[in-house]
Each structure stands twice: as C-alpha cells, then as structure tokens.
Amino acid sequence: MQRRHFIKQAGVLAGAALASRSTFASPTAINVPKGKAEHVVFVWLGGGMAQIDTFDPKNRGNSKATPKLAGSEYDTIDTIVPGVKFCEHLHRTAKLADRLTAVRTVNHHLVDEHAFGTNFVHTGRLITGSTTYPSIGSIVSHVRGAVNPDVPAYMLIGYPNVSRGPGFLGAKAGYVYLVDTESGPAGFTRPEGVTSLRVDRRRQLLEPLTARVPNDSVVAQYRDAQSEALRLAGPDFMRHFRLKDESDELRQAYGGEFGQRCLLARRLVQAGVRFIEVSHNLNFINGTGWDTHNEGQQNQHLLIEELDIALSALITDLEQKKMLDKTLIAIGTEFGRPAAYDARGGRGHQGSCFSLLLAGGGLNHQGAYGVTDELSKNIVENPVSVPDFHATIHAALGINPALELFDNARPVPITDGGKPIAALFG
Numbered sequence: 001m002q003r004r005h006f007i008k009q010a011g012v013l014a015g016a017a018l019a020s021r022s023t024f025a026s027p028t029a030i031n032v033p034k035g036k037a038e039h040v041v042f043v044w045l046g047g048g049m050a051q052i053d054t055f056d057p058k059n060r061g062n063s064k065a066t067p068k069l070a071g072s073e074y075d076t077i078d079t080i081v082p083g084v085k086f087c088e089h090l091h092r093t094a095k096l097a098d099r100l101t102a103v104r105t106v107n108h109h110l111v112d113e114h115a116f117g118t119n120f121v122h123t124g125r126l127i128t129g130s131t132t133y134p135s136i137g138s139i140v141s142h143v144r145g146a147v148n149p150d151v152p153a154y155m156l157i158g159y160p161n162v163s164r165g166p167g168f169l170g171a172k173a174g175y176v177y178l179v180d181t182e183s184g185p186a187g188f189t190r191p192e193g194v195t196s197l198r199v200d201r202r203r204q205l206l207e208p209l210t211a212r213v214p215n216d217s218v219v220a221q222y223r224d225a226q227s228e229a230l231r232l233a234g235p236d237f238m239r240h241f242r243l244k245d246e247s248d249e250l251r252q253a254y255g256g257e258f259g260q261r262c263l264l265a266r267r268l269v270q271a272g273v274r275f276i277e278v279s280h281n282l283n284f285i286n287g288t289g290w291d292t293h294n295e296g297q298q299n300q301h302l303l304i305e306e307l308d309i310a311l312s313a314l315i316t317d318l319e320q321k322k323m324l325d326k327t328l329i330a331i332g333t334e335f336g337r338p339a340a341y342d343a344r345g346g347r348g349h350q351g352s353c354f355s356l357l358l359a360g361g362g363l364n365h366q367g368a369y370g371v372t373d374e375l376s377k378n379i380v381e382n383p384v385s386v387p388d389f390h391a392t393i394h395a396a397l398g399i400n401p402a403l404e405l406f407d408n409a410r411p412v413p414i415t416d417g418g419k420p421i422a423a424l425f426g
Contacts, residue, residue, distance in 0.1 A: 033425035035396035037361040038147055038326045039269045039276075040140060041262070041314070044158065045307070046281030047290030048117070050337035050347055051355035052376040054304055055102035057087045059374065063297055063345035070339040070375060073297065081367030089304040092312035097367040099315055099324065100359035101424060105370030105379045108335070108386050112349035114291070117334025119163040121356075124390045124416055131407060134167035136390055137275040139414050142166070142173040143399055148272020151237065152176045155185075155268055157261045158279025168407040175277075176232075181260045184241035240271045250317065257282060259310035266317055269327050280307065290333060293346040315359055328361025328396050339375035353379050356389055361396045363424040387418030395420035 052058055053073045061071025076085040079097035086094045086102075093100070110116045116127065125133040134142070141153030156164055156177040166173035178185040243251060243260060246267075254263045258280050265276045281289045286303055288296030311329075318324040336354025337347035353372055359365070371381040391401035394414060401418050404411040 032391075032400055032402070033395050033420055033422065034398050034400075035328075035362055035425065036326070036398065037328045037396045039274060039323075039328070040137075040361075040393060040397065041265045041269065041327060041329045042137065042275065042277045043262070043311070043329065043331045044277055044279045044281070045290045045331060045333040046118070046279060047114070047288070047292070047333070048335045048337060048349055049290050049331075049333040049355070050292060050300065051104065051353075052337065052339050053300060054087050054090060054307075055355045055357060055368070056104045056372055056376045057085055058339065058376055061339060061341070063341045068341040068345065070341065072339075073300065079367055084367035087304065089301050090308045092308045093315075096312055096315050096359075097365075099319070099365055100329075100357060100367070101363065101365045102355050102357050102368045103370060103384050103389065103421070104355045104368055104372055104376075105381070105383045106354050106356045106386065106389055107379060107383055108351045110351055112335055112351045114334055115163075117349075117351060118161070121332050121334055121386055122163040123167070124387045124418065131412075132162065132165075132167040133412075134169045134173060134405075135164045136393065137164060137175060137277055138166040138169055138173040139405070140275045140394070140397060140399070141175075142169050142405070143403065143414070144274050144397060146272055146274050150232075151240070151268070151271045151273050152232065153274045155273050155275070156277045156279075157181070157264060158277065158282070164277060168412075169405065178241075181241070181243060181257065181264050184238060240267050243267070253309075253317075254313040255306060255309040258306055259313060262310045262314045263317070266314060266321075266323075269318070269323060270321075288346075292337065293342060293348070294344040295346065297341070297346040311359075318360060324360040325362040328363070328393060329357075329359040330393055331357035336376070339377060350377070353377055358392065358396075358424070363396060364426050366423070369421060369423060384421060385418065387415045388421065389418070391415045391418030392420040392424060394418075395425065 057072045057076040059071045060075065061073065062069040063073060072087065075088045077088050077091055077094055079086055079094040081097045084097055108120055110120055119127050122135040123133040137154045146153040154175040156175040159179060160177050164175065176185050241264065243263060246263065251263065254260060261278045265278050268276050286296050286299030290303060292300050314329065315324065318327050335349050335351040338350045342348055353376060369382060370384060372378065373380055394401045401415045401420065403414050405414060
C-alpha cells in the first residue's frame with residue numbers, strides 16, 4: 001500500500017509540475033502585439049555606426065580643434081516628422097522619416113568588441129562555451145519558412161559568419177549566400193552540358209546512400225540541406241539574380257554595389273524569400289568602414305551618403321510596388337560611437353547607447369523612438385534592449401517573442417526576455 005501510495009502521489013506532483021511549467025513557458029501566456037509583415041530585409045552596418053553622426057545627431061563637435069570638441073561631426077536637418085532631426089547626409093531618408101523609426105535607445109553592456117557585438121545583435125544572446133544560439137534570420141526562417149517554397153527562406157548577401165547562422169537549429173535553418181551581385185550564389189548554376197535528366201540520375205544514385213543516414217543525426221541535417229540545394233539549383237531560381245532585368249533608371253537610383261544589393265533584396269522579397277540580410281561593410285570606402293577610429297572618421301560621410309541613397313531607394317521602391325507594409329526593413333550594427341574624439345580625430349566604441357532602425361513592415365512609425373542626453377551617451381527615456389529589438393521584429397512578423405525552440409531537450413525562448421516596442425503597434 002505504501003509503494004502504491006508513493007507512486008500515486010509522485011504522479012500527481014509530476015502532473016502539477018508539468019502543468020505549472022506549461023503555463024509559465026507557454027508562448028500564448030504573454031499578451032503581445034501581432035503584426036502582419038511577411039518579409040525582413042536586415043541591413044548590417046559592420047563596424048559600429050556612429051548614432052551621433054547619423055540618426056541621433058546633437059550639437060556640432062570639432063574633430064580637428066585643439067582640444068577636440070565632443071559632438072556631432074555634421075550639421076543636422078529636419079525630417080518630415082516634426083521635431084525629429086537626422087544628420088545632413090541623410091537628406092533623402094529624412095523625407096521618408098514617417099515610414100521609419102530610428103530606435104535611439106538601444107543598449108547592451110558587453111565588452112565593446114566587434115565579435116561580441118556582432119554575435120549579440122544577431123542572436124540576442126551572449127556567447128557561451130556550450131551553446132551556439134541561432135541568429136534572428138535563422139529563427140525567422142525556421143518558424144515561418146519561405147513565403148514561396150520555390151526559394152530559400154533565408155538568404156545572406158555578404159560573407160558567411162557563425163553569428164548569422166542556425167546554431168543549434170541545424171543546417172536546415174541556415175542560409176544561402178552570395179558575396180556580390182554579379183555572380184549570384186555559388187553552386188546553384190548547373191555546369192554547361194548538365195541537363196535536368198542528368199541531375200535526376202545523380203539524385204537517384206545518391207538516394208540509397210542518404211537513406212541509410214539516421215533521421216535524428218547531425219548528418220541528416222546536412223543531407224536535407226543538400227537535398228534542398230539540389231532542388232533549387234537551376235534557371236528558375238537563378239533568374240531572381242538578374243538585376244539587368246530592372247530598368248537602368250531604377251538601378252541608378254539605388255546607387256553602387258551596396259545599392260544593388262538592396263535592389264536584389266527587393267527582388268528576393270518578391271520571389272518569396274522570408275529573411276534577407278544585406279551587408280554594407282564591403283568596400284571600406286573611407287578606409288575603415290563603419291569602424292571610424294582615427295582618420296576613418298574624416299570620410300565617414302561617404303558611407304552615410306551611400307546608405308542614404310540605397311535605403312531611401314529601397315523604401316520608395318517597396319512602397320511603389322505596394323510591398324512596404326509587408327516588408328520590415330531593419331538596420332543593425334554592433335554598437336555605437338561616443339561623442340568624444342580619440343587622439344587622431346576618430347571615435348571609439350559605445351554599447352551603452354546607440355541607434356538601430358526599423359522601416360515599413362506595417363508598423364506605427366514615428367521617425368524616432370527614445371530620448372538620449374546631449375551627447376547621445378546616456379538614455380533619458382524608453383530604453384530598448386537588443387532582445388526588445390528582436391522581439392519587435394518577431395512581433396511585426398506575427399511571431400510570439402515567447403515562443404520556445406529546443407536545444408536537444410532544453411527549451412530556449414526565441415528572445416531572452418525581449419518585449420516588443422508597444423508604441424510601434426496599433
């Protein structure tokens with residue numbers, strides 16, 4: 001009787017614990033806004049965009065004076081949104097500020113180092129020795145899949161990196177990438193003379209071997225990824241990369257190689273790709289890219305102007321094609337820059353207060369969100385963590401930020417306690 005009683009009581013306690021855990025961890029237990037966006041174009045400004053020189057300008061400084069005067073490198077201009085100002089080199093984007101929100105109070109408290117910042121803004125998690133967390137691109141593509149099954153869910157226009165990858169989700173949640181707009185993704189164009197019939201025969205030869213792979217193994221993930229690559233290979237997929245199909249006028253409106261990447265992102269949105277990351281740290285046209293230490297600061301305006309041309313063209317193009325409300329544009333960078341200059345007139349790193357940006361996606365945009373002090377160093381109103389920023393992207397896509405994925409048997413919420421910016425919904 002005692003043994004039977006113990007088993008009965010243990011069963012009741014276990015059931016209660018499971019019920020309690022389910023209530024606590026359930027994605028539906030938290031009331032969050034739910035947007036209707038279908039796609040994300042995530043623009044990555046590698047190196048650390050100086051918020052005080054772009055979307056959160058303050059009083060003019062002077063990088064060449066002795067002693068140097070802390071402040072913005074450039075003059076400010078009004079945007080179409082009353083009371084919101086951008087730097088003078090963002091004059092095209094300023095005219096579209098009612099379609100976007102510069103989130104001025106993003107912050108993290110990491111060591112201000114590029115690898116840590118890149119990983120954190122992509123994954124929303126600290127680097128650990130035991131777990132490789134998935135990027136936001138992999139999470140979105142895993143949860144929502146491609147809009148059109150004939151294309152990948154996640155594409156990267158830039159160089160691959162573990163911070164952009166699928167982490168514990170495995171190869172199926174990975175990306176297809178290309179490093180320039182001329183060549184397109186490698187490996188998806190069949191060699192001349194290889195017909196569809198020959199591809200089918202090769203696939204048939206592989207099937208007996210791949211069928212032996214256990215479905216719950218790591219190798220099975222790569223088998224599935226290979227199968228997907230074989231399915232996509234060919235002219236039907238590659239036609240989406242023919243930028244020459246666009247008018248000369250439109251291509252010129254987007255500008256140089258970075259702009260062409262943004263134009264390609266729009267084409268991939270049309271094709272049904274769910275998440276596209278576009279990297280802007282490609283040419284280092286000012287010598288250092290967005291990492292504006294030392295003399296790199298002096299030509300930073302060239303980068304800002306390039307961003308202004310491409311971003312304004314992308315917003316306008318999507319709007320004219322009636323796709324802006326369904327496409328969320330997000331700008332990410334690993335940290336910001338302090339108002340004070342270094343000894344040679346550049347800027348250091350600042351993660352305690354910086355700006356990221358959201359545009360389109362059907363959000364209730366207001367030009368800017370959050371208030372910083374006179375040097376864009378300290379947050380005065382409405383701080384936004386990186387997990388909050390991720391949660392806002394997820395919510396815009398109709399994904400609950402409390403949704404749990406599983407690293408083996410361990411549940412992992414897709415954001416680390418992130419909450420969407422409520423003011424952007426409604």
